[in-house]
Amino acid sequence: MGKNHPNVDPYVVSRVRALESLLLEKGILASDAVDRVIQRYEADTGPMVGARAVARAWADPVYKRLLLEDSRSALAQFGLDYGMLVVVENTPAVHNLVVCTLCSCYPWPVLGLPPTWYKMPAYRSRAVNEPRAVLREFGLGIPPEREVRVWDSSAEMRYMVLPERPAGTEHMGEAELVPLIGRDALIGVAQVPTPAGAR
Amino acid sequence: MDGVHDLGGMQGFGRVEREDKEPVFHAPWEAEVLAMMRAGAGRGLYNIDEFRHAIERMRPADYLAATYYEKWLDGITRLFVEKGVVTEAEMQARTAFFATRPDAAATAALTGPLPGRVPFNAGWAQDVVRETGAPPRFAPGDPVITRNMHPRGHTRLPRYARGKRGVIHRLHGVHVFPDSNAHGLGEQPQPLYGVRFEARELWGEDAAPNQWVHIDLWESYLEPGR
Numbered sequence: 319m320g321k322n323h324p325n326v327d328p329y330v331v332s333r334v335r336a337l338e339s340l341l342l343e344k345g346i347l348a349s350d351a352v353d354r355v356i357q358r359y360e361a362d363t364g365p366m367v368g369a370r371a372v373a374r375a376w377a378d379p380v381y382k383r384l385l386l387e388d389s390r391s392a393l394a395q396f397g398l399d400y401g402m403l404v405v406v407e408n409t410p411a412v413h414n415l416v417v418c419t420l421c422s423c424y425p426w427p428v429l430g431l432p433p434t435w436y437k438m439p440a441y442r443s444r445a446v447n448e449p450r451a452v453l454r455e456f457g458l459g460i461p462p463e464r465e466v467r468v469w470d471s472s473a474e475m476r477y478m479v480l481p482e483r484p485a486g487t488e489h490m491g492e493a494e495l496v497p498l499i500g501r502d503a504l505i506g507v508a509q510v511p512t513p514a515g516a517r
Numbered sequence: 518m519d520g521v522h523d524l525g526g527m528q529g530f531g532r533v534e535r536e537d538k539e540p541v542f543h544a545p546w547e548a549e550v551l552a553m554m555r556a557g558a559g560r561g562l563y564n565i566d567e568f569r570h571a572i573e574r575m576r577p578a579d580y581l582a583a584t585y586y587e588k589w590l591d592g593i594t595r596l597f598v599e600k601g602v603v604t605e606a607e608m609q610a611r612t613a614f615f616a617t618r619p620d621a622a623a624t625a626a627l628t629g630p631l632p633g634r635v636p637f638n639a640g641w642a643q644d645v646v647r648e649t650g651a652p653p654r655f656a657p658g659d660p661v662i663t664r665n666m667h668p669r670g671h672t673r674l675p676r677y678a679r680g681k682r683g684v685i686h687r688l689h690g691v692h693v694f695p696d697s698n699a700h701g702l703g704e705q706p707q708p709l710y711g712v713r714f715e716a717r718e719l720w721g722e723d724a725a726p727n728q729w730v731h732i733d734l735w736e737s738y739l740e741p742g743r
Contacts, residue, residue, distance in 0.1 A: 328619055329612075330587055334546040336611030337594055338553060338623035340603045345632035347556040349624075352545075355552040360541045401646070404711075419525030419675050421569055422585065433539055437585045440530040446677065446730050447526040447720060455533055466728045470525065472673045473709050473733035474565075474645045475689055 359431055367396045368428035368478050368504045371405075373495035376483045385480065393428065400427045406469060407480040408506070413460050414479045415453065415506035417445035418471040425476035429501055436505065446470055456507040479506040486512045518570075519667055519676060521577035526677040526720065547586040549623070554593050559637035563596045565645075566699035570671035571595045645693045647706035653736070655710060659685045660742030663712075663734065671699035674738045678730075681718050682742050686711040686731060694735055707736045 341347035348354075371392060375382035385392040389403040403425055406414040418424065419442050424432040435441050444452050449466045453459070460466055469477040481503040487495060490513075502508035524530075542548045557563055563571070571592035572580075580588065597603045614626050655661060665680035666672070673695050692709040716728035 328616065330590065331544075331546050331619065332612045332615040333594070333608070334549050334590060335615040335621065335623045335626070336608050337590070337597065337603065338549050339611055339615075339626040340607055341553055341556060341597070342623060342631060343627055343629070344602060345635055346560055346562070346597075346602060347553055348635035348637065349631055351552040351556055351635075351637075352549050355555070356542070356545075356548045359548070359551075419677075420523055420673060421572065431541055433535070434585065435533050435535050438530075438534070439524050439527070439581060441533045443524040443527040443530050444533070447528075448725075449728065450725060452533060462725075462727060464727070466725075468728075468730045470675065470678075470730055470732045472675060473689070473692060473695075473735075475709075475711070475733050 366429055366501065366504075367393065367398050368425070368501075369496050369499035370396055370492075371428070372480055372499050372504065373492045375480060376487075376495055377492040382480070398427055402474055402476050403428060403478060404469075404475055405478050405480050406467070408482050410464070410482075412465045412467055413453075413506065414477075415445060415449050415466065415468045416471065416477040416479060417442060417468060419443070419446055420470075420472060423471035423474075423476065425478050428476075428478055429504055433501070453507060456502070458508060478504050481506075481508075481510045484510050484512040518573060518669055518671065520573045521580050522573045523676045525675045550586045550589050550593070554589055556635070556637065557593055557597060557602075560635075561638065562600050562602060564698055566671060566693075566695040567596060568592060569695070570699040571599075573671065647691050647693060647704065649691050649706050651691055651706070651708060653688055653708040653710075655685045655688075655708075655736070655739065655741075657685050657687055661685060661710075661712060661739040662742040663738055664740060666738075668696065670696065672696050672738075674734060675732065677719055678714060678732055678734075681714055683712040683714040683718070683732075684742075686713040689733060692735070694737070696735075696737075709733055709735055710739070712739070 338347065342349060371385055375385045381392065385405050386407060389405050390401040393400050408414055422432060422437040424436060446468050449468050450460055471477055498510055498513055500508060503510045572588050575588060575591045598605055611626055615621060618625060660682065662682050663674060663679055689709040689711060691706045693704040694707050697703055697705040712732055712734050714730045716724040716730065719730060
């Protein structure tokens with residue numbers, strides 16, 4: 319339920335342009351603000367800082383401890399000044415999942431803009447109540463003996479999952495690991511797959 | 518407020534629908550809404566809690582049917598009107614203008630030259646921690662029970678977690694209190710805690726075992742448990 323497809327309602331677009339023209343006129347919106355937003359989120363995304371931090375944590379146990387205990391210092395290594403992140407570690411005993419039931423809070427500085435499904439009622443309502451069923455829909459079966467830990471982002475703290483390092487990547491370095499690490503694994507709805515051709 | 522935005526545990530929304538190769542923005546107007554939201558916040562016209570509460574006040578049926586950026590448009594328009602930046606009459610006139618010019622850029626409706634440099638504070642959203650020195654009432658490991666409360670205004674204690682027993686997991690420091698900050702009542706900073714709840718406490722005996730929910734909660738939401 320709820321629309322998750324491109325909106326083409328002409329009334330909405332007219333309202334957007336109306337407000338935009340008024341805010342330009344009144345000196346609230348800078349004339350280049352829209353271009354800067356598009357540039358920042360479409361063109362400058364590059365490899366997510368979150369994926370780079372996870373790859374470094376896999377490659378370096380000292381960095382991993384820093385990321386889990388003092389994420390601000392850990393993220394500073396990638397030129398990011400962000401003090402609100404809590405990194406939660408997946409282990410054979412615990413699987414973590416991140417949601418925001420009250421709105422759509424998401425760690426933008428490390429993961430970019432959230433996917434639409436993260437912001438829609440189906441995910442927000444069900445993740446806290448039936449996380450195993452939601453994860454099954456994402457193709458992830460969590461056995462009963464493995465604890466599922468859901469993080470409902472109700473304040474300004476933001477959550478990112480440190481996924482398990484997949485088998486067959488032991489020989490790989492940090493730079494090779496980064497492209498394996500997708501956004502969904504950092505939300506907790508996917509595992510990082512063993513790369514094709516790995517042992 | 519006990520609004521439709523408070524979705525945790527509601528049923529009937531179906532499967533989580535994913536979109537293959539989802540673009541960052543589905544249409545230019547989505548980026549325009551994001552830029553306008555940031556502009557108003559960056560100018561200090563509203564804080565993050567006022568913004569969230571503005572979205573919560575969307576008509577419930579509209580909220581459930583809206584896309585993400587439609588909710589944002591509804592919320593920021595409400596705030597810009599309430600703050601006296603624009604009037605609903607101006608909005609209606611300009612909307613009529615663009616309704617007959619669907620491909621026109623926003624600048625097509627300008628009545629004069631644009632103002633000069635527009636100030637902007639980019640750090641507004643993260644700035645919520647206040648080192649007040651207030652001693653925390655609870656420590657990690659303490660049992661707590663959440664208050665059963667139904668305020669008319671903004672709150673960040675989800676409905677599904679009211680009157681529930683949990684355990685303090687960690688202290689996040691002293692944070693601006695959204696319930697006051699959303700209503701012009703000041704920051705009233707309080708200790709913020711990560712609190713751990715067992716699924717069976719939240720959802721009853723039928724809930725799956727070995728399942729927990731962690732929620733970040735302000736001190737005044739909590740009473741000592743046993």
